[in-house]
Amino acid sequence: MRWSRAFIPTLRDDPADAEAVSHRLLVRAGYIRQLMSGVYSLLPAAFRVRAKIRKVIEEEIDRIGGQEFLLPALHPEEIWDETGRIEVMGAEMFRFVDRRGAGIVLGMTHEEIFTTLAQEITSYKQLPQLWYQIQTKLRDEPRPKSGLLRVREFTMKDSYSFDLDDAGLDEQFDAHFEAYSTIFRRLGMDAVAVEASSGAMGGSGSIEFMVSSPSGEDDVARCVNCGYAANVERATSQVSAIVDEPGPDAPEKFATPGVRTIEDLVTFPGGADADRQIKTLVYMIDGEPALVLLRGDHPLQEQKLADQTGAIEARPAHPEEINDLMGADAGSLGAVGVSDIRVIADQALEGRTNMTTGANENDFHIRGVDVARDISVDAWYDLREVQAGEPCVECGEPLEVFSAIECGHIFKLGVKYSEPLGATVLDENGKARPIVMGSYGIGLERNMAAIVETHHDDKGISWPVAVAPWEVVITVVKVGDEASMHAAEDLYAALQGAGVDVILDDRNERPGVKFNDAELVGIPYRITIGPRGLASGEAEFTTRATGATENVALADAAAKVTELVRAAR
């Protein structure tokens, strides 16, 4: 490619509405342009990067036996009815009616459709199968953000495994774990595998591959000592034991005028430390109210609440709902004596005595509460969100918490889809059994953005060779100089002949413009040809990532660069 003919619209200024680094740089370096909220056009340079990411993924999934498909983006609504997911997905599914009045949805994932195809697997002898596709997903995200990191239309590699039993699933799941680890390594990213919540996918377990970044939307708790790592939606930690003082025989109500928060009660005379209080939250769980109890200093992790209760929707109750239900406002709530509302409590409250909580009457609290004696708890769950510094559940060392981008997610689905859709096989005893499934996803454009998030500096992007749109740029300092152009053309032809992705910057621009563009666009290697070096038969060789520059004999340049590029792919 000759830069003079290429459409790489780089910008001098940062785009105004880009906050995330990857968003800012991908727009500025001429990779993407926004069409509407959460929808982007990929320009030629981005298309090249995406193709390389795609190739890495295909190679690794093929390596573990994947067969590539291409399924439709248009789905009949009924299929999603059969698994009940049309409800679960709600407004996030794009829907419309065709000219004949049939309900159509746009595919946001393909469990249902692949499972429908799997209905044609009829014998255990045909298992295992591993099917995948690289295809467009459409999701009406409530809040698209950060450029390519969270969008409404994107490309996903989604694979689906089909096995006779759990042992088979485990094998394919583990194979994906290894394949994913290899993929992210090849893409130049340091991905951490973490225990995750399965959310709307369901199933028995899942692992996310997380890449640390300030633009990440997820928080990961990790123990640097033993390697324990989990999304905070699932993470646990050891709770420091509290030794309770003996309490009274019965709880006692006392006046607490103006006290509305945990913190208020800590400083209120006759109050209690936060870890000696019971925090009472009101949640609407699939429309039914419930009291959620935690230690005063423990935050609720909402996804845990949803996961453990099996809820489709769990939301905080509105102030009016709280008052109607409890006869008091948030800040004065408690579960003592409550019997007509479901009470869900965090395990850290088990066995606690002499606690303080709200009295369900504004300006009054109750102290001397013995949880076992005074509160009728319907269910005990792990509900609190882990905080940085808390002791690791495995080894007791302090946990760190960092924000991360979810670059891949693998799920053990079990029979969640095969059962309702009737995808069964006959086993060796002639008995029909639902196929045991797994599903495995990687978002291509999100990974492109994640790579930028982890490979940039103040000059722009610095792609790993494996995904760079061009591996080498030949920068001609003085296009008008015949000898320079001649040497550059020779080198360009030699590198092309060696199979190197090379772009020749033959634009009639000042050198500074070309150097800056090469760095902004992020091309890993640059060979600079100018009259200065040419006089002694040399060119300059610059590595983008380090900025290191050395002189190389023009005659050796092609061989040297080819070798470097091949080693780094």
Place this chain on the structure above:
RNA sequence: CGGAACGUAGCGCAGUCUGGUCAGCGCACCGGCUUCGGGAGCCGGGGGUCGCAGGUUCAAGUCCUGCCGUUCCGACCA
């Protein structure tokens, strides 16, 4: 969905409070000359129904109403 901000040329912005030389600046773009190893200088030039629709007014980029769009924070999230 709740909160906030924004919408003027391809990009980044000023002008809006206080209606009347307010259709402007920088970059980019086109032509010319001089330059040419880290985003050149000078001269000349093209490009905008000021998001859309109503309204107020002698007069609206500017004031009022409604709508649309975009971003950020939160909620939600595969």
